Amino acid sequence: MSDGKDSLDLSGIGAAIPNSAELSAEDKANLVASIKNTLEGLASRHMDVLESLEPKVRKRVEKLREIQGQHDELEAKFFEERAALEAKYQKLYEPLYSKRYEVVNGIIEVEGVTESADETPAEQKSGDETAAEKKEEKGVPAFWLNAMKNHEILAEEIQERDEEALKYLKDIKWYRISEPKGFKLEFHFDTNPFFKNSVLTKTYHMIDEDEPILEKAIGTEIEWYPGKCLTQKVLKKKPRKGSKNTKPITKTEDCESFFNFFSPPQVPDDDEEIDEDTAEQLQNQMEQDYDVGSTIRDKIIPHAVSWFTGEAAQDEDFEGIIDGDEDDDDEDDDEDEEDVESDDDYDTKKTKGAAGGEGQQGERPAECKQQ
Amino acid sequence: MSDGKDSLDLSGIGAAIPNSAELSAEDKANLVASIKNTLEGLASRHMDVLESLEPKVRKRVEKLREIQGQHDELEAKFFEERAALEAKYQKLYEPLYSKRYEVVNGIIEVEGVTESADETPAEQKSGDETAAEKKEEKGVPAFWLNAMKNHEILAEEIQERDEEALKYLKDIKWYRISEPKGFKLEFHFDTNPFFKNSVLTKTYHMIDEDEPILEKAIGTEIEWYPGKCLTQKVLKKKPRKGSKNTKPITKTEDCESFFNFFSPPQVPDDDEEIDEDTAEQLQNQMEQDYDVGSTIRDKIIPHAVSWFTGEAAQDEDFEGIIDGDEDDDDEDDDEDEEDVESDDDYDTKKTKGAAGGEGQQGERPAECKQQ
Structure with a gap:
């Protein structure tokens, strides 16, 4: 139905790739010859589309391609700005992640915990138990x-x-x-x-x-x-x-x-x-x-x-x-800790x-x- | 394995929802009573997690929740800024889309086409043909x-x-x-x-x-x-x-x-x-x-x-x-225009x-x- 490209099975792949998607030079270099041939076939099909148009329409499409080019330039800037925005926020999160790290691993103690150090000192306990408990107490x-x-x-x-x-x-x-x-x-x-x-x-x-x-x-x-x-x-x-x-x-x-x-x-x-x-x-x-x-x-x-x-x-x-994905209402029959091993029907x-x-x-x- | 929530089948749904996801009041209002019950069950489980912790650890987790709150505030700002960025670019695309519309529908003619108006005037042709051809000629x-x-x-x-x-x-x-x-x-x-x-x-x-x-x-x-x-x-x-x-x-x-x-x-x-x-x-x-x-x-x-x-x-x-999804190399046997009707195995x-x-x-x- 679509210009003879039916013979390629692309089943859903690339379903949301913007046109501006670019491949790095390295990616391109890795492609094998057979793919190259396929691409040449595809490229010639593209030319066919333009050539099949009557001259007037073709001129209009050339103008449209110019407009598309302007759009794509803007879009590239959009991707750039969006990446910068993300980077900016990643930086803002950083100190919070560090603090989380320190609390989780007991590198810093939180207020109110240090003050009430009312347990038996670890040294008074014996052997393996001490090490285990000490570990439990940290962070x-x-x-x-x-x-x-x-x-x-x-x-x-x-x-x-x-x-x-x-x-x-x-x-x-x-x-x-x-x-x-x-x-x-x-x-x-x-x-x-x-x-x-x-x-x-x-x-x-x-x-x-x-x-x-x-x-x-x-x-x-x-x-x-x-x-x-x-x-x-x-x-x-x-x-x-x-x-x-x-x-x-x-x-x-x-x-x-x-x-x-x-x-x-x-x-x-x-x-x-x-x-x-x-x-x-x-x-x-x-x-x-x-x-x-x-x-x-x-x-x-x-x-x-x-x-x-x-x-x-x-x-x-x-x-x-809400997604209608709850098949099972009875929240009482919590199953016990059986390993979930059904990787095959993983969704x-x-x-x-x-x-x-x-x-x-x-x-x-x-x-x-x-x- | 995960705190008794195994009995809910959520099969992959929500796999990438940020925590900050919020439901509108309207969405919430639409929820039925059975869901409410389920939620109450879930909420009590959450409290169980905190209550099961020994007091010191619990205090640390309270501190961590504070840090998480700071993160989530920042994140909300990030989503806001990102939405504004998108809106800004949508506005920049607008005039290009308008121009595209005008060229596609023949509302404006592109340079080089108007000048070479060398065809037989449409009026000299007869009947149905004229209308059809005229339509073809536009945009x-x-x-x-x-x-x-x-x-x-x-x-x-x-x-x-x-x-x-x-x-x-x-x-x-x-x-x-x-x-x-x-x-x-x-x-x-x-x-x-x-x-x-x-x-x-x-x-x-x-x-x-x-x-x-x-x-x-x-x-x-x-x-x-x-x-x-x-x-x-x-x-x-x-x-x-x-x-x-x-x-x-x-x-x-x-x-x-x-x-x-x-x-x-x-x-x-x-x-x-x-x-x-x-x-x-x-x-x-x-x-x-x-x-x-x-x-x-x-x-x-x-x-x-x-x-x-x-x-x-x-x-x-x-x-x-590249995605390894090309099963078929022979680009020559373009199948003819048969309707693709296999919606069932749609990917x-x-x-x-x-x-x-x-x-x-x-x-x-x-x-x-x-x-």
């Missing part, structure tokens, strides 16, 4: 874990075995990156028994500045301590009957974990053919991965306290109900996942190779 | 139809039988509305043989200012001329054998049409129970409806010329390919459709009742 324990667990999208990602490690989260930050465009999340961890890294990062490279068209996502390789890897489970198998080897065979198996967030889905090489089902599955995985990342950036980081107290979740539940909307996704190559081998 | 014929047809989401909506009517489109405009929040699309039509209305509108009421959480959509009731309704087909049935009535029975049936856009999906009354499948189907319909509306607002209106020439589609195809992402959707009640009966 707001498990602040980030609980903030994240109160968001339903993140709650689905956090497994029970992850929780102990996530209690060591001291801060989550984000900032924009520019070449390539995108943003980076930083997860700052206290010294912990699970992994060596003090900061885990996740970087999203976006195709488009304005709309969340993901190009690829990159995560820090986690340096797990021996036996502490949370993204793999060790299975023990009995050797086959009659086998010479009588020792049990141990086998590691990937498992669900929040920490898989740092080894995002990867796309195959350009020249590797993938079938439609695989492509769709990958698309869904990338969308889900992006959903998690953008939730942390847009919801958790700016409103962590409201998530911790549950106020933010309440607001969203409220809207969820991702809004974001568009896309091609790309490379695990960053760390320099030293980690205890636990990510998938 | 840029079928400008909006072709601009829309070059966007894949809209191309799926536009049926072949719609095209003749859509050629009468003179302009498409949009503006924000504030009480309730949302936006309105206006489709300005030339006098045409299909319907009486000169302007068809579609209004989206949004729950949230910042994110596309749709509350309901309202469309103009179209006053079709007799026999001209494009959203219904007349079927003739032979009467049953042996029936006394020997005249063929005519039956009208809803059919696919772009003009269904003006009678958006409606949600049942508050007290009417709907099952999960129905709710999901409705959700999908509303998402699709919102996708069409936001595509027209965000893509077609600001870049209509680039869509008309195909340049914009080319840019999006380009991105679509809507990004937007969140939601509850509500009422057909506006016109004052006089229209020839063709919308669904």
Whole structure:
């Protein structure tokens, strides 16, 4: 129906990219030859549209293109000003985030707490208990874990075995990156028994500045301590009957974990053919991965306290109900803490996942190779 | 896992609503009692979180809430400034849109065309032909139809039988509305043989200012001329054998049409129970409806010329390919103009459709009742 471009299946992708969307030189360079051919085909189709017009109409369209050009120049300025406005406010938020960090981690004490230091001094208690309790007394324990667990999208990602490690989260930050465009999340961890890294990062490279068209996502390789890897489970198998080897065979198996967030889905090489089902599955995985990342950036980081107290979740539940999405009225039958493992029917909307996704190559081998 | 709120199924809804999201008084008033109960349950859960904390930690969290409050005040200012920035640019675009309107509709002639008025004067031609040719000569014929047809989401909506009517489109405009929040699309039509209305509108009421959480959509009731309704087909049935009535029975049936856009999906009354499948189907319909509306607002209106020439589609195809979404390389086998009628597997992402959707009640009966 639309000038012969029906043969390209673009199923909804790019549904809201402004025309001014520009690709960086690097993005362009990465494109393979087959795509180039396709583009040349498309370019010639465009010329066809103009050529098919009678001369008078064509002249008018040329004038219209001039007007469009003026619009697009203005629009580029709009994007610039909007980015500057965002940056200005990010700077204004900064001292508030710092203060939050200090209170959460007990670096500063709030008024009224220091004065009533009426407990038994920690020194009088013995052994392990002391250390544990001292930790509990500092700042707001498990602040980030609980903030994240109160968001339903993140709650689905956090497994029970992850929780102990996530209690060591001291801060989550984000900032924009520019070449390539995108943003980076930083997860700052206290010294912990699970992994060596003090900061885990996740970087999203976006195709488009304005709309969340993901190009690829990159995560820090986690340096797990021996036996502490949370993204793999060790299975023990009995050797086959009659086998010479009588020792049990141990086998590691990937498992669900929040920490898989740092080894995002990867796309195959350009020249590797993938079938439609695989492509769709990958698309869904990338969308889900992006959903998690953008939730942390847009919801958790700016409103962590409201998530911790549950106020933010309440607001969203409220809207969820208006959206006609509440299937279940009986709030009494709170189900117990069963792990939510149904990642498959995960409902991702809004974001568009896309091609790309490379695990960053760390320099030293980690205890636990990510998938 | 998250404080007993697992029993509410919010499946991905509200995935990017900032905490500052506020509901208008009107929205709140419309809520039914059952929702109120649910909210009270949620509110008490929130209090539980604070109460469960030991006194020292609770004091720290109170301090954190104060900091969060300061953040949210700043954020509200940010939203305000951003809205003002957008409004400023919308005003700057206005004269360019007006000029586009004048060129498209032949209200002004562009330089170089008036001078070479070298054709046979229209008066010397005869009858129907003259009128038709004259029409072709003015401005840029079928400008909006072709601009829309070059966007894949809209191309799926536009049926072949719609095209003749859509050629009468003179302009498409949009503006924000504030009480309730949302936006309105206006489709300005030339006098045409299909319907009486000169302007068809579609209004989206949004729950949230910042994110596309749709509350309901309202469309103009179209006053079709007799026999001209494009959203219904007349079927003739032979009467049953042996029936006394020997005249063929005519039956009208809803059919696919772009003009269904003006009678958006409606949600049942508050007290009417709907099952999960129905709710999901409705959700999908509303998402699709919102996708069409936001595509027209965000893509077609600001870049209509680039869509008309195909340049914009080319840019999006380009991105679509990078997104790994190109399953099909052979651009030669352009399929012919078969209507795309597979609305069911329509791929809507990004937007969140939601509850509500009422057909506006016109004052006089229209020839063709919308669904």
